[in-house]
Amino acid sequence: MLELLPLVVRILVAYFYLLAIVRLSGKQSVSQATPVDFVISVVLGDLIDDLLWSEVAVSQFIVGVGTLVLVDVAILIMTSRSARLFLLFNGGFPVLVRDGAPQYETMKQQQLNDADLEHLLRTKGVEPENIAAIHLATLEQDGHLSLLKAREARDAQHHDADAAKRLRRKRT
Amino acid sequence: MDPQELLMTALRGLAVYVFVLVVIRVLGKRTVGNFTAFDLLVALMLGEVVDEIIYGDVPFVQGMLAIVVIAGAKYATSWLSYSSPKMTKILEGTPTELVVDGEFQRKNMRSETMNELDVMSALRMKEVEDLREVKLAILEVDGTVSVIRQPWADPLQKSDVLRSEKKQEEKQVDGEDPPPSKKTDSDRALGKAV
Numbered sequence: 001m002l003e004l005l006p007l008v009v010r011i012l013v014a015y016f017y018l019l020a021i022v023r024l025s026g027k028q029s030v031s032q033a034t035p036v037d038f039v040i041s042v043v044l045g046d047l048i049d050d051l052l053w054s055e056v057a058v059s060q061f062i063v064g065v066g067t068l069v070l071v072d073v074a075i076l077i078m079t080s081r082s083a084r085l086f087l088l089f090n091g092g093f094p095v096l097v098r099d100g101a102p103q104y105e106t107m108k109q110q111q112l113n114d115a116d117l118e119h120l121l122r123t124k125g126v127e128p129e130n131i132a133a134i135h136l137a138t139l140e141q142d143g144h145l146s147l148l149k150a151r152e153a154r155d156a157q158h159h160d161a162d163a164a165k166r167l168r169r170k171r172t
Numbered sequence: 173m174d175p176q177e178l179l180m181t182a183l184r185g186l187a188v189y190v191f192v193l194v195v196i197r198v199l200g201k202r203t204v205g206n207f208t209a210f211d212l213l214v215a216l217m218l219g220e221v222v223d224e225i226i227y228g229d230v231p232f233v234q235g236m237l238a239i240v241v242i243a244g245a246k247y248a249t250s251w252l253s254y255s256s257p258k259m260t261k262i263l264e265g266t267p268t269e270l271v272v273d274g275e276f277q278r279k280n281m282r283s284e285t286m287n288e289l290d291v292m293s294a295l296r297m298k299e300v301e302d303l304r305e306v307k308l309a310i311l312e313v314d315g316t317v318s319v320i321r322q323p324w325a326d327p328l329q330k331s332d333v334l335r336s337e338k339k340q341e342e343k344q345v346d347g348e349d350p351p352p353s354k355k356t357d358s359d360r361a362l363g364k365a366v
Contacts, residue, residue: 004234008241014217015245022210023265026284041209045216052220052238053230073285080285093293138296146296159324161332 006054013058014048021065025073034090034141040072090141096120097137099150110139120145177228185226191236192222195243199250208314217242264313271295271309273322284311295319 044065051061079086094106096117107117118128124147126134133153138146218239225235253263268280270291281291291309294317300306305325310318 004237007234007238011217011238011241012245015214015242018213019210019249019263022208022213023263037209041212041216044213045220048213048217049220049223052217053224076285080282080287080290083287083289086287086289093289135301136296138293140293140297144297146293146299148296148299148301156328157321157325158328158332161328162324165332 007052010051010054010058014051014061017062017065018044018048021069025069025076036072036089040068043068093141094139095136096139096145097131097134099136100132100134102131121147180228181226184228184232187232188222188225188235188239192218192239195239199243199247214242214246267313268311269308270311270317271303271306273308274303274306276303286311291317 047061047064047068050056051058056064075089079089094110095103096107096110096112097103102114102117107113112120120139121128121131121134121137124137124145126147130153133150134147135150136146136148138148140146221235221238221242224230225232230238249263252259254260268284269277270281270284270286271277276288276291281287295301295303295306295309298317298319300319300321305321306319307322308320310320312318
């Protein structure tokens with residue numbers, strides 16, 4: 001039974017070390033993760049594996065994980081300070097539809113064909129015929145499509161109703 | 173690979189599957205609810221352990237113990253986080269204000285290593301095009317961005333549309349002027365300096 005103790009210790013070391021590192025590095029959501037984040041997660045998973053089954057020493061684990069996260073954070077800081085670096089590391093925000101017109105150049109770069117675009121629009125509840133109602137459709141970092149509708153097609157807001165009311169009052 | 177070994181592999185796979193299922197159910201929704209970056213790592217950790225168990229590279233008991241320890245640690249940190257606000261702050265962090273009344277909170281953005289492009293991207297995901305519409309944009313603990321619009325930019329409510337002359341006087345939304353002529357610019361929406 002006692003030979004299981006080193007395993008337990010290694011697991012706890014890995015667990016709390018990772019918790020501390022993740023908290024300190026400030027990384028939070030998986031949902032806004034970029035592809036690079038996922039690659040790093042998989043590598044980290046593998047490093048954990050090596051520690052758990054004692055294929056590497058704890059010190060090696062600490063240094064290995066620490067270095068990986070440090071580089072990741074350093075790149076994060078650099079890209080957040082400089083727009084140019086940001087675009088270099090993360091790619092831009094490809095605009096797929098601008099004012100009702102599909103941007104075929106951009107789509108080609110992203111290797112998206114018409115069917116792909118229609119699918120993306122459908123995920124946002126837009127039928128292909130209604131493409132004219134789109135002001136800006138952008139492909140965000142995590143692969144989701146963000147949709148900004150044209151002025152007339154947008155959901156009505158309070159101030160629209162107020163303006164209408166004021167108009168009504170003026171007429172009566 | 174003799175049939176005996178294959179059978180053992182299959183049985184181990186089944187046993188581990190059921191075991192992990194039970195463990196996750198016991199942990200409860202909140203523990204596995206907010207899927208943060210750390211949770212992904214824990215999931216990977218579990219995966220590594222399960223991997224070794226199924227192929228019989230570690231003694232079965234050792235593998236099960238590893239799962240229990242990982243789940244236990246997760247439960248413990250979750251309980252700790254729940255038990256006191258200070259622990260929550262340490263373990264999960266606090267929400268950060270990114271935009272207040274249409275203005276970027278640059279100091280906060282810097283501490284979260286977000287630049288304007290990141291914030292504008294998050295706003296676009298919430299279908300917000302214009303910073304002026306934003307009363308408050310907060311980076312939540314789990315990394316998502318919540319957007320609270322200015323009252324005049326809120327979606328229509330029934331009270332706005334239903335004809336009730338009496339209510340019209342009271343329902344005058346006070347304090348908000350309609351926004352200046354909204355020339356929505358795609359450059360601004362993309363976060364480029366306008």
